[in-house]
Amino acid sequence: MADPPWTPPPSGPRALAERLAAAEHDSAAPDAATPRQQPPPPAPPRGRGWLLVAVIVALVATVVGAGSAYVAWDNRNRAGDWEERAFRLERNTEQLNGLLVERSTQLNERTRELNKLAATVTRQQNALTRSESDVESLSDRQRELAAEKARVEDSRAALAIQSGALEAVAGELVDCNAGLFQLFGFLVNGDRASADAIVDDVSLDCQRAESSLGEYRTRYG
Amino acid sequence: MRRLAALLTLVAVAGLLSGCGVRASEPPEEEPTFAVPKLEPVAGDVPEAVRVEIPRLAKDSAERRARKLTVRVRNVSCLGIGVGSGFAIAEDVLVTNRHVLAGAETVEVSTWDGRTLPATAAEVGVLGDLGVARVDGTLPQVGAYGAQPRPGDEVTVVGYPGGEELTLSPGTVVDLVDGKPLGIPGRVMRLTSRVVPGNSGGPVLDRRGKIAGVVYAYQLGTGLGLAIPVDTLRTLTREGGYEPVPPCGSD
Numbered sequence: 001m002a003d004p005p006w007t008p009p010p011s012g013p014r015a016l017a018e019r020l021a022a023a024e025h026d027s028a029a030p031d032a033a034t035p036r037q038q039p040p041p042p043a044p045p046r047g048r049g050w051l052l053v054a055v056i057v058a059l060v061a062t063v064v065g066a067g068s069a070y071v072a073w074d075n076r077n078r079a080g081d082w083e084e085r086a087f088r089l090e091r092n093t094e095q096l097n098g099l100l101v102e103r104s105t106q107l108n109e110r111t112r113e114l115n116k117l118a119a120t121v122t123r124q125q126n127a128l129t130r131s132e133s134d135v136e137s138l139s140d141r142q143r144e145l146a147a148e149k150a151r152v153e154d155s156r157a158a159l160a161i162q163s164g165a166l167e168a169v170a171g172e173l174v175d176c177n178a179g180l181f182q183l184f185g186f187l188v189n190g191d192r193a194s195a196d197a198i199v200d201d202v203s204l205d206c207q208r209a210e211s212s213l214g215e216y217r218t219r220y221g
Numbered sequence: 222m223r224r225l226a227a228l229l230t231l232v233a234v235a236g237l238l239s240g241c242g243v244r245a246s247e248p249p250e251e252e253p254t255f256a257v258p259k260l261e262p263v264a265g266d267v268p269e270a271v272r273v274e275i276p277r278l279a280k281d282s283a284e285r286r287a288r289k290l291t292v293r294v295r296n297v298s299c300l301g302i303g304v305g306s307g308f309a310i311a312e313d314v315l316v317t318n319r320h321v322l323a324g325a326e327t328v329e330v331s332t333w334d335g336r337t338l339p340a341t342a343a344e345v346g347v348l349g350d351l352g353v354a355r356v357d358g359t360l361p362q363v364g365a366y367g368a369q370p371r372p373g374d375e376v377t378v379v380g381y382p383g384g385e386e387l388t389l390s391p392g393t394v395v396d397l398v399d400g401k402p403l404g405i406p407g408r409v410m411r412l413t414s415r416v417v418p419g420n421s422g423g424p425v426l427d428r429r430g431k432i433a434g435v436v437y438a439y440q441l442g443t444g445l446g447l448a449i450p451v452d453t454l455r456t457l458t459r460e461g462g463y464e465p466v467p468p469c470g471s472d
Contacts, residue, residue: 146332161302
């Protein structure tokens with residue numbers, strides 16, 4: 001259902017007077033549908049409030065006390081644990097310290113030995129270098145001497161060959177010489193027949209000796 | 222209801238306050254004491270000793286082995302003295318070239334340390350320019366066969382050029398050519414190493430000092446050294462094919 005169209009309130013002094021009169025009538029004769037105001041409840045007695053506060057304070061104090069007691073008990077346990085842990089750590093520290101001292105001592109000993117060994121190695125290295133140099137020199141010298149010896153042996157072998165050749169030439173010359181002596185003997189004694197008998201052989205021996213001598217001179221100078 | 226809530230809040234605050242009111246005791250603050258001895262300083266000799274140089278003897282051991290391995294072979298024949306090189310493949314057996322032993326009436330072997338060992342027996346290869354001799358004594362060093370060399374490999378020719386002192390001549394393998402035109406069965410190795418008369422029969426050593434071949438000649442046109450590679454050497458040594466040393470003037 002649509003609302004009735006709004007009409008502006010009447011204005012003017014008369015309308016104002018009517019509205020004031022209506023307002024007075026409303027206040028003098030209340031409407032029957034409006035509920036009647038109840039009287040306020042009576043205030044509690046003042047002693048019960050203090051009791052409640054006291055209960056609350058006691059309760060709070062109890063809670064705080066209990067909590068504090070628990071925390072104190074817990075802290076004490078924790079402190080005991082900390083102390084035990086500290087003692088244990090200190091014992092471990094002492095053991096580690098002892099071990100560290102022992103190992104440091106061993107390390108120092110090893111270092112001293114290493115230093116000695118290093119000095120020995122250095123000395124031996126120097127000695128080895130000198131020795132090596134000596135060995136190298138001696139080895140070079142040995143090779144030189146070996147080569148010289150080989151060359152001398154070559155010369156000896158060559159001389160042996162030359163000596164053999166010369167010996168052969170000398171033998172042929174000796175044969176030639178002996179034949180010539182024999183030939184001259186026959187001729188001096190007037191044994192012409194004997195001389196004629198050997199002259200060809202003597203001539204052949206001497207030719208062979210001369211040839212061998214020439215060959216020897218050609219080969220050996 | 223409001224009063225009950227306020228009461229509970231108050232109790233809770235009181236509980237919290239009671240928990241924070243007392244602090245736990247601190248752990249012991251005493252620090253452990255360490256009486257660590259002062260460590261000895263490392264002497265200056267130690268780093269010096271650590272930097273020990275490799276002794277030259279050890280460093281040059283390959284060279285020393287090469288010197289010990291190679292021997293000087295003297296051929297005393299009716300024509301005079303001939304000198305070549307050789308190397309030991311056993312304590313009393315050496316390998317050299319056929320032409321080093323050819324015509325020998327006497328063969329003598331000189332070692333690096335000045336000993337002279339007479340050869341008690343000698344034979345020469347029928348096909349290749351190889352010869353073997355057995356000596357009366359112990360040779361200083363026995364060689365070990367290496368791998369077949371390849372072109373580009375670094376090698377060293379060891380020998381007594383001209384019968385003079387032992388020399389080591391480094392070089393590389395140029396190639397391996399057919400040996401038939403050069404009178405060698407199998408292949409022939411050509412080297413850049415200097416090869417002169419007297420090197421004949423000497424070993425060609427690889428970088429590890431192992432035997433890579435036997436020198437037997439040099440090429441006139443190119444000047445390259447010629448060597449029998451180790452595979453051919455092993456084959457010829459294993460399969461034999463040797464004959465007595467030809468008499469003087471016949472070869």
